[in-house]
Amino acid sequence: MEGRVVKGSVILSRIALVFLAVVVCASFMWGTCNAASSKDPIVIGGVYDLTGPLSTHGRGGSMTAKAAIDRINKAGGIAGRPVKYIVEDSATDPATGLRKLRKLILKDKCDFVLIGVNSGVAVGAIPLAKEMNTIIFTEATARDITGKKGNRYVFRAIGDAEMAAIAMARFARTELGKNAYGLGADYEWGHSVIDMAEAVFAKVGLKMVGKGFSPVGTLDFVPYLSKVPKQADFLVAGYFTNDVLNLVNQAWEIGLRKPVFVGSVHSIRYKDLGPGADLVWCGTYGSRSLSGYPQDVRAAQKAYRNAVGLNDEGWDKNELSAEYIWAGWEGVSWIKKGVEDSGWKSRDDNLKFMKALEGATVKTSIDFPTGGKTMRAEDHQALTDIYVLKAEKGSLVTKARVSAAEILPSYPPLVDFRKE
């Protein structure tokens, strides 16, 4: 009886041993299969507004991101690995954008995701990025994205509404007057433009005498413009594309002859601004014309423009303008730098990637054709120059460049993601 028990336990031990061996082999094989091989592509996703009111921004950002990836692949990829790009259309709708982001991460297994200019999508994407351990680079410029709504998984390759407001305030003081009226699109970015302007103006002795918000795509601005008080010397307008055209033209129609500092003039032509064109100013993130860049940046800028199909005046064949869309290109360049500097292999190495970029400085090159800059360590905000454009003499000319170094003293980080 005792012998049977011993024999039985030996058999059980052997079965357990075989089972253990199978589990160990399977785990090893599973691990081997899942570890990124040197030939596996790095997958970069893009959530861009390819249709809807923000489509000119979205198509432009995606176009430059794709061009950067094509160039990188021709040169041998990132750390010897090819790069695959998958783009999804968020249709200028945050809910659609977040659905597409989930698809890119869960189904397409994207390692990194670029988020276009839509602040609604970007703000929604921030908690998802952390939850799904995926690093995102965004072109959206609402302040809070690298502020209280951000986290360590988010990097921004472009300046933001506060930086633009700081540059705007300098010109407002000398050229436009003391009292502003704010009018913005009723969503994250529109509010950010007006709120930042109000906060920055207060520090330099300018005053926001009133403000209002209208839906994106407002057809008729007359009810909004009729509320602009007489004491307002100029308007700050947190709008883009067709809203800018409607606002400027309709202000002229009702006899409102006040300068307008708009949030974006992307893909807007001088002649479309109508008879009030010369009243339009814009604080933005790049120069439309090549000649608007400083001399030491122009060679790199020219090479970049040749690669993406932009001419020296800043237009591509699809009538997309240059001053904003470079952020897709530089977003890819930041990913390349982060992977190469950190030795990143898979999303398990995301922390190493973050640490590599926190405080990283880059010099002017074709990878960073708008000039040298720093990725601020605390809030993952690229410290870029701001360009002040003005509509005059038939085009949108660069009136001034306010460097990141000049902006920095008035632009402290609001958070420190490294403490997360």
Next chain:
Amino acid sequence: MTGALVLSLLNAAVWACVIAMVSLGLTLIYGQLSIINIAHGAMYAIGAISTFYMTAFLGSWAYSLVAGPLIMAAVAVVIYLATLRYRIIGYPMATTLIISYGLMFILEQTLFLIFGGAPRNIPNPLPFQVPLFGRTTYSGYRIFAAMFSLAIIGALVTFLKKTKLGLWIRATSQDHDTASAMGIPVPSVYMFTFVLGSVLAALGGVVVAPMTSITPGMGHDILIDAFIIVIVAGFGSIPGTILSALILSLSNGIFSVFFDPVLAKGMSLAVMVGVLYWRPEGIMRY
């Protein structure tokens, strides 16, 4: 305050006239063919974009008053012959709803391919300002746009009441079987009505083109307003449509003087809900 009220009411009256014209196209197509034409906004955009090209290539906005409707009429004939004529009589309304929804995407994306996504403007063809009070002026073109829209509405009503074809349209919308038995060429009347409704949308686009920026998706907002107007008017009612457009626009204009314009829009929609509650079958039945 009085000045703001005058400006706001004048502006609201102008938009009421333009939107009434666009909405009449929608109501004509529904009243006759029972098609809820979701593509109506894209047709409005066709009118605006054809205006942009006419102005760019021929140098005058005035050509588009003829060319815009003609282009739209040609497109509408193709749409009708290729899709709708097989799916009107005896099919549930959902069938034509889906067809028109698909047409909206096809038309918008085609416009997007041709025109691109960047917004464009055309110069104001009548660049004179009407002084209102103080430094405030109002666009002379907008006043012309309202007058033109009223003239089109008047011509449409006269056409429907006074001409033989108008009689046929009214007869067919009341009972197509009887109309057919009386010798009215019902399929041709259907096609003509669809083309006429589409042309009204395009004319709206032509008139609005110098007032707002032009994009392939510009019809979305006006489509929503047009549907609200047509529903409150009572589907198929022409006088109801005009009255409904006036209520929506003028209430919005008045409220926007005293409240935030976004809130004012909500309040004007609340007025429309109130009207619908009072007359659930529509303001007018004919």
